[in-house]
Amino acid sequence: MNNKIYDAVIIGGGIVGTATALSLQQKGIKSVLVIEAEKNLAEHQTGHNSGVIHSGAYYKPGSLKAKLCSEGRELLYSFCKQHDILHERCGKIIVATEKNEIPVLNEIEKRGIANGLKNIKRLNKEEIKEYEPYASGEEGLLIHETGIVDYIGVTNKFRDLIIENEGEVLTSCKFLNVVNPSNRLVVETTKGDFNCKLLINCAGLQSDRIAKKCGLNPNVKIIPFRGEYYKIKKEKEYLVKNLIYPVPDPKFPFLGVHFTRMIKGGIEAGPNAVLAFKRNGYTYKDISLKDISEMLLFPGFWKMAKQHYAMGINEFRRSFSKSLFVKALQKLVPSIEDDDIVPGGSGVRAQALDKNGKLVDDFRIIETEKQVHVLNAPSPAATASLSIGKYIADITIKKFVR
Numbered sequence: 001m002n003n004k005i006y007d008a009v010i011i012g013g014g015i016v017g018t019a020t021a022l023s024l025q026q027k028g029i030k031s032v033l034v035i036e037a038e039k040n041l042a043e044h045q046t047g048h049n050s051g052v053i054h055s056g057a058y059y060k061p062g063s064l065k066a067k068l069c070s071e072g073r074e075l076l077y078s079f080c081k082q083h084d085i086l087h088e089r090c091g092k093i094i095v096a097t098e099k100n101e102i103p104v105l106n107e108i109e110k111r112g113i114a115n116g117l118k119n120i121k122r123l124n125k126e127e128i129k130e131y132e133p134y135a136s137g138e139e140g141l142l143i144h145e146t147g148i149v150d151y152i153g154v155t156n157k158f159r160d161l162i163i164e165n166e167g168e169v170l171t172s173c174k175f176l177n178v179v180n181p182s183n184r185l186v187v188e189t190t191k192g193d194f195n196c197k198l199l200i201n202c203a204g205l206q207s208d209r210i211a212k213k214c215g216l217n218p219n220v221k222i223i224p225f226r227g228e229y230y231k232i233k234k235e236k237e238y239l240v241k242n243l244i245y246p247v248p249d250p251k252f253p254f255l256g257v258h259f260t261r262m263i264k265g266g267i268e269a270g271p272n273a274v275l276a277f278k279r280n281g282y283t284y285k286d287i288s289l290k291d292i293s294e295m296l297l298f299p300g301f302w303k304m305a306k307q308h309y310a311m312g313i314n315e316f317r318r319s320f321s322k323s324l325f326v327k328a329l330q331k332l333v334p335s336i337e338d339d340d341i342v343p344g345g346s347g348v349r350a351q352a353l354d355k356n357g358k359l360v361d362d363f364r365i366i367e368t369e370k371q372v373h374v375l376n377a378p379s380p381a382a383t384a385s386l387s388i389g390k391y392i393a394d395i396t397i398k399k400f401v402r
């Protein structure tokens with residue numbers, strides 16, 4: 001063990017962990033160490049997401065998600081501009097394909113306005129086609145603030161700045177345990193032990209387990225939901241100009257399969273939301289008995305299953321049937337066909353579930369005297385990463401002045 005005492009060790013080299021480390025440094029807490037289990041940063045959620053800078057329209061006004069997404073969105077645009085990271089504020093449309101979806105569309109518009117969006121435009125059938133000639137719907141919303149970005153590029157830039165500010169980032173370094181001998185913490189990892197004053201857990205899909213190892217009862221279980229994508233074939237990319245989203249099911253914290261133009265080229269369709277049988281289970285063949293048994297033994301799991309089983313079965317059917325997937329896409333773009341898409345990648349969302357069977361909607365960040373744990377940071381946490389970082393830095397700074 002080296003004798004250095006870091007101000008903070010941050011577990012997790014995704015976008016939230018690195019943004020947090022950088023935000024701490026910006027508040028004067030310079031001596032930070034980020035530890036990441038994988039060989040590279042952003043290997044999990046951050047590197048497998050849709051690459052969208054969300055506007056913040058969906059989230060309940062007053063929630064952490066609403067506040068941190070709106071703030072984080074603009075911080076992220078400025079950051080990308082300043083550091084020459086690929087991004088574009090291209091806007092998106094949300095389309096109500098059936099009349100019965102219009103009340104939810106109205107609610108999204110209201111929330112968007114309450115969350116500070118300036119230029120939401122209501123679209124009628126004809127206007128939808130002005131923005132997306134191949135999309136079809138009863139009514140729509142155009143949201144100018146939405147954009148696309150290279151989140152791996154952002155995370156790597158965060159790392160470069162952390163190191164420039166004399167912080168450290170260690171990859172292939174897995175957190176194992178923490179002990180608290182006296183006035184410091186000793187963090188045990190696969191690359192040795194590190195002393196620090198504060199420990200911050202930004203471990204995404206493993207965050208509940210790490211909280212437990214740190215002596216906390218997280219009161220939630222991370223449930224992995226895989227999102228599978230298709231890609232539109234090059235010759236059919238003209239079907240989508242930017243981003244086309246459906247009206248989401250308000251009972252579920254996911255946005256529904258949509259079309260996304262990617263910042264490095266290509267158009268993705270998806271993701272769905274299938275229960276994964278392994279944390280980090282990127283295909284249906286990935287199964288972990290440990291992960292499954294932990295899920296089944298958690299009381300909230302069965303309550304959630306009872307509430308959402310119909311939706312769950314539909315998502316599974318769509319996962320195995322390309323034609324059902326295409327059917328969902330055809331609601332938005334009727335002329336898209338089976339042959340126009342090929343399988344793309346996938347990502348796994350870390351979604352916290354509470355004991356009552358409720359999928360935790362808001363970000364959840366808890367603290368103890370010497371620790372901060374991010375226990376729920378699903379979408380739009382990549383968009384909000386800089387403001388989540390600032391939020392954690394504000395909590396942390398209070399611990400230093402105590």
Ligand SMILES: Cc1cc2nc3c(=O)[nH]c(=O)nc-3n(C[C@H](O)[C@H](O)[C@H](O)COP(=O)(O)OP(=O)(O)OC[C@H]3O[C@@H](n4cnc5c(N)ncnc54)[C@H](O)[C@@H]3O)c2cc1C
Pocket residue numbers: 011012013014015016017035036037038041042043044045046047048049050051052053054173174175176202203204205206210226227271346347348349350377378379380381382383384
């Ligand atoms: C399919 C999909 C689409 C999405 N689309 C969007 C989008 O368009 N826009 C948006 O804003 N958000 C989106 N999100 C959400 C967004 O990607 C996540 O909210 C965000 O990436 C979370 O970042 P993170 O750093 O918390 O997690 P992660 O990126 O998962 O990072 C956690 C890190 O912790 C590491 N770790 C775990 N255990 C240990 C350990 N023991 N020791 C050391 N390190 C450890 C992991 O290896 C990992 O690198 C999407 C997510 C998914 C899955």
